[in-house]
Amino acid sequence: MATFVDILKKEFPQLDAELLQYVTDVLEGGHSDFESENDVFEAVGEILQDVSGDTKDDDDIRDVCLRLYRTMCLEDNHAPSKSQVLLQSPIQLNQISDHYDVDPQIVNVLLMKKGQTSSVNVKKLEKAEAKLKAKLEKRTERDTHKPSGPLVMDEASASQAASKKENRIENSGKNKSYDIRIDNFDVSFGERVLLTGAELHLAAGRRYGLVGRNGLGKTTLLKMLASRSLRVPSHISILHVEQEVAGDDTPALQSVLECDFLRESLLQEEKALNAKISSGMGDGTESTRLSEIYSKLEEIEADKAPARASVILAGLGFKHSMQQQMTKEFSGGWRMRLALARALFARPDLLLLDEPTNMLDVRAIIWLENYLQTWPSTILVVSHDRNFLNAVATDIVHLHSQRLEGYRGNFESFMKTKEERLKNQQREFEAQQQYREHIQVFIDRFRYNANRAAQVQSKLKLLEKLPELKPVEKESEAVIRFPDGFEKFSPPILQLDEVDFWYSPDRPIFKKFSVSADLDSRICVVGENGAGKSTMLKLLMGELSPVQGIRHAHRNLKIGYFSQHHVDQLDLNFSAVELLAKRFPGKTEEEYRHQLGSYGISGELAVRPVASLSGGQKSRVAFAQMTILCPNFYILDEPTNHLDMETIEALGRALNKFRGGLILVSHDERFIRIVCKELWVCENGGVTRIDGGFDEYRDILQEQFRKEGFL
Template sequence: MLTIKNLTKTMGGRTLFQNAEMTINWGERMALVGPNGAGKSTLFNIILGKEDADEGTVDRDEYAIVGFLAQEAGDPTDETVLEIAIGINPEMVEALRVLREGEAKGEHGTEAFAKAQDVFDANNGYQLEPKAKKILGGLGYAEEEMNRPAREFSGGWVMRAHLARLLVMEPDLLMLDEPTNHLDLLSLLWLERYLHSYPGAIFMISHDRDFMDSLAETVVEIDAEKFITYTGNYSNYLEERGKRYEQALQTYRNKQKEIERVEEFIDRFRSVASKASQVQSRIKQVEKMRAEVVKPNPPRKLFKFNFPEPPRSNQKVVELTNIHQAYGDKKIYKGLDLTIERDDRIVLVGPNGAGKSTLLKIIAGIVPIDQGDIKMGYLTKMGYYSQHRADSLNENNTVLEEVLEANPEFNEDDARSVLGSFLFRRTDVHKRVKVLSGGEKSRLNLVKFLVDPPNLLLMDEPTTHLDLLSIESLVKSLKNYKGTLVFISHDVHFIRNLATTTLHVNNGEVTRYTGGYDYYLEKSGLGDDARGGVTAK
């Protein structure tokens, strides 16, 4: 379907790919991995024709249709959500609008209405509309929301409409750049199940390990300017990559021993005239061997560090009684009672907009409640991490200074190690906070929590802005965390590894499941046999 040969691309003086090659076959499910900055999005842009390669070719079957979901949808227009989902081409969007306006005005006999009907029929509109509605429903839209203009929704919800459009269109190659970023867990479950029966090929970039494990049949890693292909899902890739590195390292060691053996011959007979030609031959041999032998780069390793133990809290860390909270006319909570106890590991799940982040903010004291009582244990030391909150940072500090001030007992080497695990490398640690991006500030805030942890840690989407290895390092760190954890995440791997209690939040009700994510799926009827939705055909 798609073949890349001898691809070379340099950006800003740095070579991303050099003579790199890969193939995507019809119906293949492929994940593209590599550290941030490796060139994953650049490769997508080259395939889509948005960027030119320096050298090499991208050959696509002339009959193959490609669909692409970007991380951002751009500014929403007056199109309705349903129009976006059905809009496989501009003519279809316009035809749908003319038909709806004609029906609303009772103008069924006009020439414009007749032409619109012809376009609608030619594009199988009667099949597309029901399919689009089912897909939008699976992605979380209520039916009454589908005819509202997209500009009335947040960027994340608009992205869902564009994802629905691609699924309705069913391109032969579906290219997805972080498709799970704007989905809640229920929508993620639905999408994962839907894509299992998707008829075309899928090429994805994702930081969601479970999503890739569920769907990927092939993993392509960008490493050392090449595309390295592995058979299997992401977990298979990790295992195979480790084996390949050990094999390559052993080959390198064997070659080094061979070079040493030849050099011994050269040193022994360098001054022997009768061996001069053999010595010169060996010198050339060693030069060639040294040019060919390259020590393999080891895979990035998980960050290992024992974080400070927080002070012990009371048994009851925080108690909420009869909480009432509303935003204008919208009531979020009405009479909520909730107790969080020492060593709880709680994940909040539920649809977007259900009130999960509001509940964290209520506990943190950031959102004032309309009514009720919040009783914090007198030994509770609370910390609230939000990906959008950076006001606790000193903008005049460097990244390194900010971490050292957070815990004066830390030495510089420890600080550099933890910062490196969360994508602050080498000279990055000397950047001033005021020049950091929003994502960098979020990661720095996260590091500050880890080096001086409270005994009640509230975290809202902590894996945002992290790559896969950083997420794994965070999982490992939080597994060893000796405190109470309450968090929101749509990363299933993160949830599965950390949550021991699940709170489902919806319509002002909080339902407790005394078990982790899989227990919640089983007891709530959301397991593999009850996910519902529409399958691709």
């Protein structure tokens, strides 16, 4: 492939060495900045015209510039040729103009060097350089002042070492095992290394819980598996429940049934064959093929598919009427449930779930726990719900220190085993340190004793052969602190009395319901999605006004409100420090950093764009915003979504220490047990208090499942 240097030499043989070098430098220096052949012509066209004299006209020069531009574009996708200069570092665009600010006298000296002559007009050379300089300055200024558009995010990538034997087995098609074994792989997100030299072994039919702190790469690992960036045998089908179902005119039940591609294709073929027979256009082979189709449909139990799909949808909260609704009529949360239903119905060989309980209410979570316990193939699920993992997982994969570590058993077994492993590791390390010190004392004592030289040498060799053990690396403790805004008020503090509310009169949400809370309240609100939990919170805060009835709030009440939607509405282009400064101006950067540090957003995390933070880290930023004004009453809507287990525990401890009132909507059973003293169930247009707490509520739901035939 000809380089632009080759083109210049061929088209302009009269171009002397020094001028050729100058033109080459201009073309290479502005290489990444040229957007068309016109840019190339503006940069060097007049110089080339002067060199060519009368041999080439303006069109010829433009044609050469076009060839130069195309050649440079091609070279972007190839290794540099020998005649090109291989740059040792990136070119800074804001320095290019200074780089080519050439003194005309120096240019003249270069041109006349070694007695060579040139017909180049120095003034035109200056003019060409000035044009290039002005163009670059203008572009730099434009880039500096252009409005900020969507933030370009770093991309995840994975690399994996594979042996020739593995490649041979995979390519031969003889691998029939449904076990997954991925050895010696790395995963990165942009420049940040998440996993290095990691191993992941998934035995067919086991259910794995993937756990680890926020921001370490659990979601990224699932994406690498789903995209097959990490090598999963090609005969193993994978489904990753990540995106909501696109809304269209397909009924929800039919949307689930369509996931069984074999059944759908057989039914379509059956329909087409029957149409041929009815129209008399068949050739006589249709009956034979129909028999084969009916046999296959019977084999895969196609007639039972609608019932199975309906049971899955009902378990996830879709009432019978909802199953006939078109998918476009559902909100994003319900479409995510529909995506989960489709995955459960399709039964892939490897099911990847990322925080499946975030989109579900307590009733649906309990149903999903029971359903997955009989799942026939392999599951890898990211979850921070301890009770869910205890019910579902047969194994735990712990992501920490850029590696993966496997444990048999559910989450409680993992915690006990991990604690024992860490104790043993620390004991071994301390014992070895004592042994090393004992040997070192002997070496130091007899180092210069000629009679003990052989023993000293033996001890030195013994030290060298000892394996290098490391002390236990303790993970930093999750930190959350809620400042007290406490002062004694006489109750009632917050009250709804005989309240009616609806968005549409024909669909009332609440009728004549009354609730109250004070500064000692620790209340959890549960209920099915759509029962009105979030609406009740907005009525309590005064964001919505009752159609009838009264809301009463103490005049000194300051409510802090957390919604899972607040996390989604953070401005991704700003850092956490900038977000606080924008919303609460007048404080120093140190004060903003201190506030964020109270929620574990410290160091470089505080100044990174929010877009680059994990879901749990974004939640912490939202907590920092919520508490900066020191509320004395908190209303929290699903605060544990996206938080890791350590942070959920820290949140529970912080709320227990907080001297003020709390109303909480949550589906995390362990968190509810840690924090709440009262349980309210939102149902049937009102609120019912469950005296027996969460245990009684769970028993009620289990009994409902048995009556409905789900268990």
